[in-house]
Every structure is written in C-alpha cells, then in structure tokens.
Amino acid sequence: RVAYAVFVLMNALENVFAPQVYRRMFASDAGGGAAIATYLMPFLYVSIGAALIVAAFAREAIAFLTPPSYHAAIPIVGVLALYYAALFFGKLPQLLFAKKTALLAGLSVVRLALNVIFCAVFTKYWGAFGAAGGTLVGGVIATAIYARLGQRQYRIVWPVGAIAAMYGLLAATVVLVLVLPMFEIGLWPSLALRAAMVGAYLWLGTSLRILGGGTIDMIAAMVRRRLGWSPDGLPAMENSVK
Numbered sequence: 703r704v705a706y707a708v709f710v711l712m713n714a715l716e717n718v719f720a721p722q723v724y725r726r727m728f729a730s731d732a733g734g735g736a737a738i739a740t741y742l743m744p745f746l747y748v749s750i751g752a753a754l755i756v757a758a759f760a761r762e763a764i765a766f767l768t769p770p771s772y773h774a775a776i777p778i779v780g781v782l783a784l785y786y787a788a789l790f791f792g793k794l795p796q797l798l799f800a801k802k803t804a805l806l807a808g809l810s811v812v813r814l815a816l817n818v819i820f821c822a823v824f825t826k827y828w829g830a831f832g833a834a835g836g837t838l839v840g841g842v843i844a845t846a847i848y849a850r851l852g853q854r855q856y857r858i859v860w861p862v863g864a865i866a867a868m869y870g871l872l873a874a875t876v877v878l879v880l881v882l883p884m885f886e887i888g889l890w891p892s893l894a895l896r897a898a899m900v901g902a903y904l905w906l907g908t909s910l911r912i913l914g915g916g917t918i919d920m921i922a923a924m925v926r927r928r929l930g931w932s933p934d935g936l937p938a939m940e941n942s943v944k
Contacts, residue, residue, distance in 0.1 A: 704763050705782035708753045712786065715745050716793045718921070727799050727856060735858040743861070744921055746790055747868060747912045753787035754872045754903055756780075757879055758896040777883075778834045780876040785838040787872055792845040796852030809848055816840035864910050871906065875899040 719742060726738050756763070760779035764772060797806055820840040824832030878899065882892050907913040 704760060704767070705756060705779045705786060708749070708756055708783050708786040709789070711752050712749050712790060712793065715749060715921070719745050720793070720795055723795055724799065727795075735856065739858050739860050742794075742858070743864070743910075744912050746865065747907055747910075748921055749790050750787050750868045750872050751903055751907070753783040754875050755900060757783040757872065757876050758899055760879060761892075775830070777880050778831055780879045781831070781834040781838050784872060784876050785834075785841050787869070788838075788842050788845055791849040794849070794852055794858070796856040796858070797848070800855035802851075802855065805851065809844065809851070812847065813840070813844035816844050861910075867906055867910075868903070871899060871903050 722741065723738055726741065757780035760783075761776050764776050764779065768775075797809075817837060817840040820836035821833050822836070824836035824839070826832070828835065875896070878895060882895070887895075904913065
C-alpha cells in the first residue's frame with residue numbers, strides 16, 4: 703500500500719495529461735512527437751520523483767505505520783516503487799489513438815502471463831521479495847513491449863539520455879536501500895545518504911530545465927483539481943495549456 707501511492711499519483715497525472723496528448727496527436731500543427739515528449743517530461747519527472755521518495759524513505763514510513771512484524775517489507779517497497787514508475791510508459795495512448803484495441807487485449811494477456819511466470823519462479827527462491835521482483839521484471843518487459851508497439855503507431859521523440867538519468871537515479875536509490883542494512887550504518891548517516899539521492903534528483907530536474915518556470919506548480923494545481931483538493935487548479939491548467 704505504501705508503494706501503491708506512486709500508482710495513485712500516476713493515475714491522477716494520467717487524467718491530466720492523457721486528454722492533452724490526444725489533442726496534440728490529432729492536431730497536425732502541434733509539433734508532433736517532439737512537442738508531446740516536451741509536454742510529458744514534467745509528468746514523467748514527477749512520477750519517477752514520487753517513486754524515488756517512497757523508495758528512499760520506505761524504512762521510516764513502514765516503521766511509523768506498522769508494527770515490527772511488517773518491517774521485513776521495507777526492501778519490497780522500493781522494488782514495487784520502481785515497478786510503478788516503469789508503468790508510466792504503459793499509460794501512453796498511442797495504441798488507442800491508432801485504434802488497436804485487439805492488440806491492447808492481447809498485451810493484457812501477455813502482461814498477466816509474464817507476471818505469473820516470473821512471480822512463480824522468483825517466489826520459489828526468494829519468497830515475498832521474489833514476488834515483488836517478479837512483478838517488477840514481468841511488468842518492465844510487458845511495458846517495454848507496449849511502448850515499442852506504441853512507438854510504431856505514433857512516434858514520440860523522447861530525450862533518451864534524460865530519461866535514463868532519471869530512472870538510473872531511482873534504481874540507484876532502490877539498490878542503496880537494499881544494501882544499507884548489510885552495513886553497520888547509523889540512522890543519521892543512512893538518512894543523509896538517502897536524502898543525497900533526493901537532492902541529486904532535484905539537481906537533475908534543474909539541469910534538465912524541468913524544475914523552475916512554474917511547471918511543477920502547474921502540475922500540482924492540475925492534480926489537486928483532479929483529486930478535488932483545490933478549487934483553483936483548473937484555471938491555472940487551462941491558461942497554461944492555452
């Protein structure tokens with residue numbers, strides 16, 4: 703449930719960006735795939751950033767929310783947060799835009815089969831952690847297939863280097879959380895290391911020019927509006943889109 707908060711946020715973001723992506727796909731003068739990628743990058747950045755924060759501070763969240771018997775789940779949270787972050791590319795509407803509904807149904811079957819196979823194998827050897835790992839591996843493979851097929855229908859020109867850097871920092875944070883318990887590191891040094899990963903991600907957002915200029919504030923206002931948290935988000939969204 704802790705890791706699932708990432709997916710809830712991504713669903714809220716999808717409700718915001720999906721209509722705009724459709725509009726840009728149908729508009730011949732919208733700049734095509736390059737403009738769509740530019741529009742989506744802040745949403746991707748927020749999604750990965752949420753997963754990174756959840757993974758980095760899973761130890762504190764689990765310790766605060768649950769009794770000691772649940773604390774073995776701390777490594778699982780990071781793995782599942784990485785899985786949910788990877789699902790962003792499974793939310794893009796390229797196949798729906800191309801009216802490939804039969805293909806979407808087939809991909810759903812493939813995703814389910816991959817999840818069952820990898821979870822069954824990994825759980826046999828690594829228990830609950832293996833189940834999370836199987837979910838991650840199966841989900842990443844299925845999402846990669848979906849994204850590849852979607853690119854064939856409508857090509858979005860992604861900045862591959864920037865995306866690799868964002869996912870790389872997230873993966874490094876998950877690995878850090880997994881290996882820290884193997885060493886005798888106190889709470890404060892551990893917190894400092896994990897906070898440094900968050901700081902590095904913020905620096906990356908600045909260097910990629912995603913942070914700043916009100917972009918994140920605009921997204922936050924749109925999400926609050928979608929979730930019913932604020933009456934003021936919609937005008938800001940409309941003005942920004944126009």
